[in-house]
Amino acid sequence: MMSRTLIAVIVAVVLAAAAWQSASAANRALLVGVEEYSNPEYNLKGVKEDVRLLKEMLIRKNIFVDGEIRTLVNKEATRKAIISTFKDWLINSTKAGDLALFYFSGHGIQVWDENGDEVQDGKDEAILPWDAKVTGDREKRTFRGRTSVAFAQKTTENVILDDELGDLLKELKGRTVVFLSDSCHSGSVYKRINPHLVQYKTLEGPHSYKSVFETREATPTVAERPIEKTNIGGDLLVPGVNMAALTASEDSQPAEIAPFDRNPTGFHSVFTWYLLNGLEGKADLDGDGNITLNELVKFLEEEIKRGGYAQVPQHEFQPKGLETLVLASVGVPASQGSVEQPTRLLCSLKTDAGIAAHERTAIESKLRSAVPPLDWVPAERAACMIEVEKSGNSYGARLSDSTGSYWEARRGSTLDQVLQEVAKDARGYYVQANVIALRNPVNKIDLNLTYTVKSPAARKEGELVEGDYVDFRITPKSAGYLLIFSVDTVGTIYPLYPGRDGNLKSLAANQSVVAPENERLKVEAPFGRDLVFAVLTKAPPESVARFWKQDQIGDPDAVWLTGRTEFLEALWTEFTKSGRATNDWTSRLWLLKSFRSAK
Numbered sequence: 297m298m299s300r301t302l303i304a305v306i307v308a309v310v311l312a313a314a315a316w317q318s319a320s321a322a323n324r325a326l327l328v329g330v331e332e333y334s335n336p337e338y339n340l341k342g343v344k345e346d347v348r349l350l351k352e353m354l355i356r357k358n359i360f361v362d363g364e365i366r367t368l369v370n371k372e373a374t375r376k377a378i379i380s381t382f383k384d385w386l387i388n389s390t391k392a393g394d395l396a397l398f399y400f401s402g403h404g405i406q407v408w409d410e411n412g413d414e415v416q417d418g419k420d421e422a423i424l425p426w427d428a429k430v431t432g433d434r435e436k437r438t439f440r441g442r443t444s445v446a447f448a449q450k451t452t453e454n455v456i457l458d459d460e461l462g463d464l465l466k467e468l469k470g471r472t473v474v475f476l477s478d479s480c481h482s483g484s485v486y487k488r489i490n491p492h493l494v495q496y497k498t499l500e501g502p503h504s505y506k507s508v509f510e511t512r513e514a515t516p517t518v519a520e521r522p523i524e525k526t527n528i529g530g531d532l533l534v535p536g537v538n539m540a541a542l543t544a545s546e547d548s549q550p551a552e553i554a555p556f557d558r559n560p561t562g563f564h565s566v567f568t569w570y571l572l573n574g575l576e577g578k579a580d581l582d583g584d585g586n587i588t589l590n591e592l593v594k595f596l597e598e599e600i601k602r603g604g605y606a607q608v609p610q611h612e613f614q615p616k617g618l619e620t621l622v623l624a625s626v627g628v629p630a631s632q633g634s635v636e637q638p639t640r641l642l643c644s645l646k647t648d649a650g651i652a653a654h655e656r657t658a659i660e661s662k663l664r665s666a667v668p669p670l671d672w673v674p675a676e677r678a679a680c681m682i683e684v685e686k687s688g689n690s691y692g693a694r695l696s697d698s699t700g701s702y703w704e705a706r707r708g709s710t711l712d713q714v715l716q717e718v719a720k721d722a723r724g725y726y727v728q729a730n731v732i733a734l735r736n737p738v739n740k741i742d743l744n745l746t747y748t749v750k751s752p753a754a755r756k757e758g759e760l761v762e763g764d765y766v767d768f769r770i771t772p773k774s775a776g777y778l779l780i781f782s783v784d785t786v787g788t789i790y791p792l793y794p795g796r797d798g799n800l801k802s803l804a805a806n807q808s809v810v811a812p813e814n815e816r817l818k819v820e821a822p823f824g825r826d827l828v829f830a831v832l833t834k835a836p837p838e839s840v841a842r843f844w845k846q847d848q849i850g851d852p853d854a855v856w857l858t859g860r861t862e863f864l865e866a867l868w869t870e871f872t873k874s875g876r877a878t879n880d881w882t883s884r885l886w887l888l889k890s891f892r893s894a895k
Contacts, residue, residue: 323395324386325365327351328378330402332370334427340495341553341676342563343401344369346478349560349572350399360397373402375425375454382464392470401565403497404479405430405455406446406547408437419446421547422455423479429453462534469536477543478565480551496550497565508685508692508705514759514891533614540589540618542571545607552605554698557642557679567609570599578735583879589619602732604699604825604887635877637868638733641669641726644678650686659684659715666719666855669726680725682718684711693718695824697725701889703785703824721824723857724787727850728827730864731783732885736877743772743832745884750816758886760826762893765816768792768828768886771808776832776881778803779840780811781849785824785890787860789849792817792828798844800836823890831871834880840870 327350331343347369354360366385368377386396403424410420424430432451436443449457465473480497533539544551544567552566560572571592579587579595589611596609613619645663647656663682664670675681681696691714696702703725706717749755750765760766770778770793777800780793793811794801803809811830831837843849843863850860871881 322390323360323364324390325354325360325397325399326381326385327365327367327399328373328401328425329367329369329399330373330424330426332426333403333424334371335429338403338424338428340402340497342565343553345560345562346401346565346568347399350568353572354397371426373426375427375456378425378456379460379464383467387464387467390468390471394471395474396468396471397474397476399476399478401478401568403428404477404551405452407449407452407455407457408435408446410449419444419547420449421458422452423461423477424455427454430455465537465539466534469534471537473537473539475539475541477541478551478567480545480549495553497544497553508683508694509687509690509707512702512705512891514755514761514889533612537614538618539612539614541612543610544568546610549607551607552700554605554700555676555678556698557638557677558636561677563676566600566603566605566607567596570596570603574599589613593619598884599735602735602885602887604697604701635735635872635875636733637872638726638729639669640671641667641680641722641729642671642673642678643680643682643722644675645672646675646681646683648685651684655711656684659711662712662715663719663722666715667722667726668856670722679729680722682722684714684718695721695725697825701825704822704892720786720822720852724783724785724824727787727789727857727860727864728783728825731827731829731867734867734871734883736871736879736882743770743774743778743830743882743884745770745828745830745886747828747886747888758888760819760888760890762819762821762823762891764819766819766888767816768811768830769808770811770830770884771806772803772832773805774832774834775805776803776834777801777836778809778830778832779837779844780828780830782817783827783829784852785822785826786852787850787857788852789843789860789863791844791846791849793830794844796845796847798841800838800841803832819890821892823892826888826890828886828888829883830885831881831883837870837881840866 327347329343329347331340333339347367351365351367354365355362366381368381382398386398390396400423405422405424406419407422408419430447430452432448434445435448436445465475478497533541544565553563554566555563556569560569574592574595575587577587578599579592581591581594593609593611600607600609611619645656645660647659651659660672664672679698682693683696684691684693686692690707690709691711692705692707693714694702694705695718703718703721706714706721708714708717745768747766747768749760751761751763755761768780770780772778778793780791782790782792784790791798793809793813795813840863843866849863850857871878
């Protein structure tokens with residue numbers, strides 16, 4: 297699921313030789329995944345498959361042989377079995393100089409610390425085996441002057457605390473340990489906006505489905521954060537153990553599961569999916585054929601963020617020099633630039649009881665005609681969902697993407713009226729998917745992209761509300777030519793930089809520019825997920841720059857993507873050759889969720 301060749305070079309460099317691959321080495325891996333819990337309310341999707349993929353990868357990359365890997369899945373992964381197998385397989389069957397890998401995928405929670413060793417936030421993190429039980433509600437307590445919530449240890453059964461994991465890891469002194477945790481370690485309540493497409497690996501109350509006819513709201517204030525950022529990996533570092541700990545999120549965040557229409561397809565843990573792709577070669581950011589810990593961490597942070605997911609992956613390395621080490625060799629650099637342009641939009645349709653069977657058939661047909669790239673697929677394969685409801689004599693429809701973000705609900709007195717509007721959102725999502733997919737895994741230049749909001753209220757990062765004004769600051773770390781554009785929720789493209797004269801400007805390294813120039817973007821309808829894309833090139837991108845002479849690219853009311861398709865094709869032609877990214881450009885993007893203001 298996670299580590300791929302990560303382990304191979306960590307050990308090779310840390311120990312100065314790949315001693316664990318020698319005949320005398322006793323390397324061991326323990327892979328634990330819980331998809332179906334004893335309490336079915338905890339069940340997840342895709343975890344069992346992730347364990348299988350991880351095991352196959354470890355063997356295929358010759359990191360371990362089949363006999364060196366143990367797996368505990370679902371009913372096998374009880375608290376007793378996990379602890380006893382950890383002792384027998386990882387501790388007792390290895391010796392100093394060997395490699396020990398532990399991987400867990402499943403639920404995680406925070407519980408109030410009872411022994412006083414959690415001085416930052418007063419909470420322990422815990423992973424949930426198959427037989428774990430959590431009863432009662434979270435308790436509100438004040439720690440260091442700050443009130444927050446977590447479960448009480450007395451209301452949990454059969455969980456494994458980070459303290460207990462730390463005690464086990466102490467017995468691995470002299471080994472090199474790779475600790476991989478793809479689970480939430482959160483006690484906060486997180487709404488699952490669209491339970492059909494996204495799952496969070498944190499326990500909460502029953503998920504309430506938000507109807508199309510209910511108004512969605514932005515976060516009124518900045519979400520409460522821990523006193524200091526902590527993560528389970530940092531809690532587990534122990535003297536004498538060389539350890540690389542990679543975790544899916546901060547302790548205060550959920551780790552998500554979502555469907556993917558790119559390989560590996562289907563439902564997968566988000567962190568795992570990106571990690572696997574990164575270690576396949578996309579994390580080779582400088583194109584030298586090797587992946588370092590620094591490159592992998594950077595790839596995960598940026599790619600998960602650009603995908604629109606809320607979680608921020610964490611890492612801890614001991615000794616600290618590990619982050620500069622090579623994790624994997626990916627072969628000839630030129631082979632790592634493969635990119636794939638989306639050609640189809642895979643959606644699932646959900647209708648409520650008020651929609652008759654013949655109306656559902658008509659909905660499928662009309663939306664398919666209005667959005668030519670659209671293919672209807674089952675929910676488990678979908679990258680988006682379109683929901684249609686009926687309330688009295690009114691219809692409503694809404695598009696949701698695989699991150700759990702949903703576009704503004706479309707409502708009207710006739711079904712045709714509503715479908716015409718939601719089709720715009722589907723076309724917009726398709727345009728955005730093409731832009732997001734245009735990434736360069738072999739770039740050798742970099743740039744920073746930030747944004748500022750003029751707003752009376754503080755909100756979560758990435759949220760905008762009607763009436764806000766926004767501008768973007770871009771600072772290239774290398775000299776080059778900069779292009780910036782935005783894509784709104786219906787797929788209309790707006791060139792932001794350079795100005796409307798379309799004259800390309802050469803920027804010096806560390807020279808900041810603000811876009812749009814001499815103005816700010818105002819947040820207004822339609823609402824949903826907006827995208828801002830910046831690309832820096834070494835040579836003038838003449839074939840794309842011609843579009844900057846337009847105020848906008850694409851008519852939001854056009855049935856098809858005329859103009860926008862031409863722009864997308866020009867982007868892919870300019871920046872890829874024969875399906876591979878060239879090495880003379882880089883890009884950054886922001887995904888911003890916009891909301892109608894509450895009045």
